[in-house]
Amino acid sequence: MCARISMTQWWALLAVVYLSIHWAATQHHRKALYPSAHRIRRGTHTLINPTFQRSVEDVNLLFEILLAGMQIGDEEHATVIPDEELASLRSVEKLEVICEDVLPKSLPEIRRLAAELAQRRRPLGWQDFERTVLTLVYATQTVAKITNQHQRDLWTDALVQLFKAVQRDLKPS
Structure with missing residues (x-):
């Protein structure tokens, strides 16, 4: 027995299909570059999706902290800011x-980020831009510490890809 679909049912079915395709596409574009930003382990809601820079003063403070020699820690070590007053x-x-x-610390995570940034067609949001620059700083510090030439080459490639992503993002449209 073949059921006939009325024109109203046909349009409703078409609308559902369209909306599900649209929703899937939207979710793809909203894929978080830094998924761990939404899963902070410290347990305070004020630190969910944290952002450091909210004003020009914050930008200047970050620059001062980086100039003071901040070392972004890896999975085993904490981040160190040598200037006690700034810290x-x-x-x-x-x-x-x-x-x-929040920042990715392993080479596979950083390469995944670099690949996603390379495919991106829209400018980064300010939160993702901040995190990408900090990831670039972390990768630079890591390359400086590596003695194995093969590992150094892999990290350098990831570092170059991150740099290109930041550079591309800064270019006027």
């Missing part, structure tokens, strides 16, 4: 959370 600032807590809990 004691309350706003620096968010920067430490970003560096320790």
Whole structure:
């Protein structure tokens, strides 16, 4: 027995198919570059999806912290800010959370990020731009520590890809 579909049912079915395709495409474009930003382990809701830079003063503070010799820790070590006065600032807590809990630290994670950034056609949001620059800093610090030439070459390639992504993002449209 073949059931006949009315014109209203046909349009409803077509609308459902269209909406499901649209939803899937939207979810693909909203894929988080930094998924761990939404899963902070420290347990405070104020640190979910943390961002350090909210003003020009914050940008200047980050620049000062980086110039002071901040070392972004890996999975085993904490982030170190050698200047005690800068390290004691309350706003620096968010920067430490970003560096320790949000940034990718392994080569496969950083290569995944670089590949996603290479495919991206839209400019980065300011949160993702901040995290990409900090990941670039982390990768640079890591390359400087590696003695194995093969590992150094792999990390350098990832570093170059991140740099190109930042450079592409800064170019005017």
